[in-house]
Amino acid sequence: MGALAHAVVDWGTSSFRLWTLDRDGRVLGEQRSGQGLLTAAKEGFETVLESHLAALDVPAEVPVMMCGMVGSRTGWTEAAYLDAPVRLERLATHATRVPDTRRPVRILPGIAQREGAHPDVMRGEETQLLALAGERHSGLACLPGTHSKWVELKGGAVLRFATFMTGELFQLLRTASVIAPAVEGGAAVDPGSAEFSEAVGEAFAAPELLSNQLFELRAGWLLAGRGASATNARLSGLLIGLELAGARRRMGSLDGAVLVAAGPAAALYRRALAVAGVADITVRDAEASVREGLHAAAKLAFLEAQGACP
Amino acid sequence: MGALAHAVVDWGTSSFRLWTLDRDGRVLGEQRSGQGLLTAAKEGFETVLESHLAALDVPAEVPVMMCGMVGSRTGWTEAAYLDAPVRLERLATHATRVPDTRRPVRILPGIAQREGAHPDVMRGEETQLLALAGERHSGLACLPGTHSKWVELKGGAVLRFATFMTGELFQLLRTASVIAPAVEGGAAVDPGSAEFSEAVGEAFAAPELLSNQLFELRAGWLLAGRGASATNARLSGLLIGLELAGARRRMGSLDGAVLVAAGPAAALYRRALAVAGVADITVRDAEASVREGLHAAAKLAFLEAQGACP
Known part of the structure; x- marks a missing residue:
């Protein structure tokens, strides 16, 4: 491990994650x-941030x-958002300095799609893509979540992107x-369950039936006593299939897409993409x-900008 | 007007409507x-019912x-539900007697669809269809609402039916x-607005984009400052187009359907059906x-069952 170079933070609506890193991006603390x-x-905000930095x-x-x-x-x-199309490296050079803080604190911009018929925004996901940028990645990336990208x-x-309200609709x-x-009381969705796969396949083949199939979840429970876990799996499958x-x-063919996901979402989307016949997925x-x-951005903004690179 | 024959009540989750009728169904009080x-x-329940009857x-x-x-x-x-396929006249003969009431009070059953791959239920809408039954109606009926049928x-x-969660999703x-x-603060949806018609057309042509187009409503407001009324009209149009x-x-071709609707829903669905190219709608x-x-059922259950008919 090298010396502490910077701290990076992913700060969302409901969670805070901080890592301290050396100049090669190795994790020193969390x-x-x-x-x-x-x-x-x-x-x-500064009180919360500094309390976690003090703990490390x-x-x-x-x-x-x-x-x-x-x-x-x-x-x-x-x-402020950067407008797509945009090179991901520009995120780092356009990070906003938070004013009046004890230490240098910068926040990466999100990306907005203003041109054309499809207005869209992302904030947070662009940083996950920045990790791919070093590899000069071309092709599709799928980032599942409350608002899947x-x-x-x-x-x-x-170049362009599209957001789907999959996770929010599910909740x-x-x-x-x-x-x-x-x-109510159902288990977390099992990506291996037949109900999940069937629902993905049905919604992928006939997405226009969504609001009918949602009501059938209630009717199937009411009339046929379908269990909560099976119903939950079907609900998840219908929404992911629609996405x-x-x-x-x-976007056209989804073959070869990079799936950037963690935890349960990774397994669910892998399975769903397989049901939809999508090939060559990388996770x-x-x-x-x-x-x-975040490390790539910190390196550009803090280390290389200061001429600290060899 | 003839003499008071019976009272009829449409009693839903959030509303109560009562009419007193003569034997030909003419309204005496409301x-x-x-x-x-x-x-x-x-x-x-009986307290509420009797208070309204006492008022008349x-x-x-x-x-x-x-x-x-x-x-x-x-x-x-x-x-209890009657199972489809079912003759609508059977609703009246299977009305459930409420026990221990001061006067005869009966409740019409709903209809359940248990057979096949599409479990579904209705309760209330079947009574609107009963009004068509006298005409031996054949064909499709559309009943817009929280759960459109x-x-x-x-x-x-x-014979069969399908429920769409259109109104509930909208809310x-x-x-x-x-x-x-x-x-927020937007006006009620104007069926004549371009935003409504465009959204109906888009969702009807590409229903798989629903969860993307829903997010675009937020992005269009955030980035382009689209107004609340226009956004509301698009939201309504997308969901009705999907339906x-x-x-x-x-159901196959929707041509010739009877649209059973009241108030704003009638105008919105008329316009939406026109956008979707559906012909020969009756409202x-x-x-x-x-x-x-309710009157047809009351006549069968109370008047004809008692031998009161000429």
């Missing part, structure tokens, strides 16, 4: 908490690179709709990607 | 309130026919999703239909 935007806005004994001059909703209008300091990359630039429907009692059908429509860990992307 | 199921469960001076022996969620498991008395009728029988998305701030694409998939008023259906 902090995690549920102090997302809402909590931090009350406690004070990070000296006062060590700079911090951040990404995520912390840079939104309702975050700490707004880091499908991104077309070319030679380290984001809304399972907690606040007439489907809620039918999934894949939409992504194919917007990258989302958390490692965001850390690597 | 009561409306927001005492839906939740309110009535607290105040007592309805004598103690006059019978009452009801429909709607009042007959669900969480209502006053469960009126598309029903295939043949010679006065319900969830406009109040509880990231789209909410983009429609029409799904209905066509499940019937939903409220008149439910009243006529």
